[in-house]
Amino acid sequence: MAFVDAMLRRLLRRRMRSAGLVGGPLLLGLLLPWSSALSDGERSPVDLLGQMSRALSELEYEGTLVYLNGHELSTLRIAHRISGGQAHESLLALSGPVRAVARSRQTVTCVLPDARAISVPRHLGSAATLHSGSLDAERLRPYYLIHGLGRSRVAGRDTHVIGIIPRDNLRYGYRFYVDEQTGLPLKTDLMDSSATPIEQVMFTEIEFLNGDSTEAADTTPTLASKPPASSLSSAPVDAAPWWFSELPLGFEVVAGDASAAASAAIQRRWFMVSDGLSTVSVYIEPDQGHGLAGHKRVGAINAAGRSLNGFQITAVGEAPLPTVKAIAAAVEGQP
Incomplete structure (x- = not known):
């Protein structure tokens, strides 16, 4: 039985490779x-x-x-x-x-x-x-x-x-x-x-x-229940004065707070980045010195954080850690 299972696995692997599947x-x-x-x-x-x-x-x-x-x-x-x-x-x-x-x-x-x-x-x-x-x-x-x-x-x-x-x-x-x-x-x-x-x-x-x-x-x-992800991406998201560079392949900003809603004194922002199925939330707020630095995982949820120009950047979502870290690293801006 083990031999048969091994043969089936090798056959399926060859078929996937020939079909260009990864x-x-x-x-x-x-x-x-x-x-x-x-x-x-x-x-x-x-x-x-x-x-x-x-x-x-x-x-x-x-x-x-x-x-x-x-x-x-x-x-x-x-x-x-x-x-x-x-x-x-x-x-x-x-x-x-x-x-x-x-x-x-x-x-x-x-x-x-x-x-x-x-x-x-x-x-x-x-x-x-x-x-x-x-x-x-x-x-x-x-x-x-x-x-x-x-x-x-x-x-x-x-x-x-x-x-x-x-x-x-x-x-x-x-x-x-x-x-x-x-x-x-x-x-x-x-x-x-x-x-x-x-x-x-x-x-x-x-x-x-x-x-x-x-x-x-x-x-x-x-x-x-949450609204369809496709409806969230129907209009461009005004992220100013922040922007995202080099997001992981297939991901884009599909939702976010209106910039006018962010008080000049508080300057807290939220954005959602998605590939149509996986979603990652990005939170930007003034750095109080106790935010997440590095990364953390709880079950399927990964989080990554860093400081940028006096602000704490935190990305959280059901996506692999390299993806969440890359999204957090893609945030740029100089408020």
Whole structure:
């Protein structure tokens, strides 16, 4: 059996090389578990991604999901509602200390175990529990391979498995397990360059609701899903007096604070840099001498910081450390 597996791996590697595909261990790790090709009449991965985007913004449901980050496992109760044309989520931790997170259009509020609540301003790039927002396949294709990976079952439901596989080491890979009936992603794997899952989110049970609810019946905080990344890049971002030079291939500034909103006395700015799938937030504020110098990692989140002309530059996002460091290094300006 080991000999057969080795032969299959060598054969698949030769085919990928002849097709001009790169990605190394990540590509192999994503493709090997599913070797069946799409049958006639099967929906394409791009069509399934479109259905997934619509499901995330239109469906109402309740369920229990598990979140695995490294060796830490959490269980969450989630309720997803549509109110005023906006998607909202309520989250409640079922394991560990009692805690909840609320995200509105304006703020993010964390409810701590002692019932204290801490609120901070929310930026448009803040992610929801499930990856949401439309995905522009044409924009992704130069940097990712979008591939159907067969079928699987999650929470007792049939799913199509889609791999979004990076063509280089500048971004992470994804596996989406898309519900065959509704299009909702019932499981999402975030993969590093060695095909090792960094984060996994999976429903263990789910109930789909009718669509006539106008407000969440749950009393836990609501969490609004992020807007599509493609809509954030519809207009040029005024970054003055800052600018970005030599961003990693495929990344561009797609959102940011209006420069007029930054007080001349405070001069705090925020920008979001994205390749259409991976996003990195960049924060610029006066250097108080206690900002991040160097880099730090928590799960899939990497952060890099440095000082520039009396300001602290901090880049944070779900992207490999070299990418986050390069984005932080690309910030230039002399306010």
